[in-house]
Amino acid sequence: MRSVHDESVPAVPAWVSPPPLPERERRLQIWEIIVVFAVSLGASSVRSLVFLIGSLTAPQALSAQHVVINGSQAPGRPWFDLSLQLVSIATGVAPALLVFYLLARNGERPSSGGESRCCC
Secondary structure, three states: OOOOOOOOOOOOOOOOOOOOOOHHHHHHHHHHHHHHHHHHHHHHHHHHHHHHHHHHHOOOOHHHOOOOOOOOOOOOOHHHHHHHHHHHHHHHHHHHHHHHHHHHHOOOOHHHOOOOOOOO
16 A cells, blocks of 8 residues: 555656746746747848748749849839838847846846946
8 A cells, every 4th residue: 555655656847837927927938939039030030031022022033033232122112122121120129129028027127227236
């Protein structure tokens, strides 16, 4: 007969069934995943996807197209050029959003940035 506290039965680790997060922490964790993704792979993949759509929807065949290093990113296509510029701006802003998120996660306000708490 086995007792309730039999040491031969391993206890279930906490990571198998973690307790649910409070609503604020769960929301912050979702935003953390989104922002980190935007800073890393997301920015590059969105930009590549926009360029691919632009190449596929251009009037020329894909094999007849060429790339201009400097100049308009979409000559004669102002809306597509605007979308490329907006993607570029969003890519530049993503690291700043990550900083604001990390401040919020630690319970700090953006206005507290740059203040040192040590007495050096």
